[in-house]
Amino acid sequence: MNKKCLALAAAAMAAVTLVAGCGSSADKKDGASGEQKTLVVGTEPTFPPFEFTENDKYIGFDIDLANAIGEKMGSKVEVKSLGFDALIPALRSGQIDMIASGMDATPERQKQVSFTDPYFHDGYSVVVRKDNTTINGFDDLKGRTVGSQVGTKGVDLATEAGATVKQYDANSQGWMELQSGTCDAVVINTSVALYYMKEGGDKDLKIVGDAKKADAGIAMAVSKDKPELLEKVNKALADLKADGTYAKLYKKWFGIDPKE
Numbered sequence: 001m002n003k004k005c006l007a008l009a010a011a012a013m014a015a016v017t018l019v020a021g022c023g024s025s026a027d028k029k030d031g032a033s034g035e036q037k038t039l040v041v042g043t044e045p046t047f048p049p050f051e052f053t054e055n056d057k058y059i060g061f062d063i064d065l066a067n068a069i070g071e072k073m074g075s076k077v078e079v080k081s082l083g084f085d086a087l088i089p090a091l092r093s094g095q096i097d098m099i100a101s102g103m104d105a106t107p108e109r110q111k112q113v114s115f116t117d118p119y120f121h122d123g124y125s126v127v128v129r130k131d132n133t134t135i136n137g138f139d140d141l142k143g144r145t146v147g148s149q150v151g152t153k154g155v156d157l158a159t160e161a162g163a164t165v166k167q168y169d170a171n172s173q174g175w176m177e178l179q180s181g182t183c184d185a186v187v188i189n190t191s192v193a194l195y196y197m198k199e200g201g202d203k204d205l206k207i208v209g210d211a212k213k214a215d216a217g218i219a220m221a222v223s224k225d226k227p228e229l230l231e232k233v234n235k236a237l238a239d240l241k242a243d244g245t246y247a248k249l250y251k252k253w254f255g256i257d258p259k260e
Contacts, residue, residue: 037075037076038076038077039066039073039077040080041097041098042091042098042100042101044082044083044084045058045081046170046171047101047102047189048060048195050062050191051063051100051101060253061120065246068246069220072240073236084169087099087101088109091222091223092113092223097222098222099221099222100220102122102192103218104122104152104153104217104218104219106215114221114222115220116220116230116234116237117219118219119219120217120218121217123211124154124187124188124190124211124214125188125189125208125211126187126208127187127207128184128185128205129178129179129181132206132208135184135185136208137209138157138212139209145163145164145182145184146165146166146186147165147178147183148188149169149171150168154186154187154189157212174186178205190207193207195254246258
């Protein structure tokens with residue numbers, strides 16, 4: 001793997017420990033009007049091109065989209081870095097106001113949080129080392145050691161395929177373990193795998209087989225106790241799609257026009 005990919009992985013691992021801002025979301029409202037003056041957005045920044053760290057700054061499709069939503073709402077956006085499996089607990093406890101982290105709006109998660117209208121549709125793919133000739137897709141994962149990020153659909157898909165699943169906190173760890181040979185394959189979002197290949201990962205890794213389409217779209221999440229915030233975020237998303245901002249951000253990060 002080239003130096004650019006290794007640098008991206010190292011930076012992403014370091015990002016997990018970075019937290020922007022402090023205090024509860026309850027402290028971020030205007031006392032007189034009750035308006036949401038600061039929108040505290042939780043993310044797990046090792047998921048390029050959705051969210052990652054570059055020069056100690058959070059960037060990516062979700063970050064740009066969250067900032068655009070905040071602007072439409074008249075709110076300042078504050079990004080907080082958390083582990084992926086800590087995002088929903090943080091939302092429910094009031095530490096953050098919204099999750100923007102490439103999260104599938106699954107039925108299980110819908111029991112705990114309120115999801116916005118989906119803003120992205122993705123699938124899951126199997127990635128292996130280039131010299132691997134025995135794993136050609138999900139059907140070949142039985143009995144293999146497969147890496148996937150904790151709390152994601154990738155864990156479920158690898159388990160269903162009969163693999164021994166090695167779960168990790170940051171996606172960058174999966175790439176490094178695959179490269180070092182401590183796992184046989186990685187199951188990850190197709191868009192993230194394609195981005196990583198484009199950034200130089202295809203020197204040593206490859207995507208194999210057909211992707212499995214995700215049943216649920218990717219959406220942002222807010223507390224079930226804040227229906228008014230959900231309504232505002234959905235309106236902002238609709239406005240961003242109507243005025244062309246969404247399409248511009250989509251093409252910026254994925255290189256193509258949006259499919260929806």
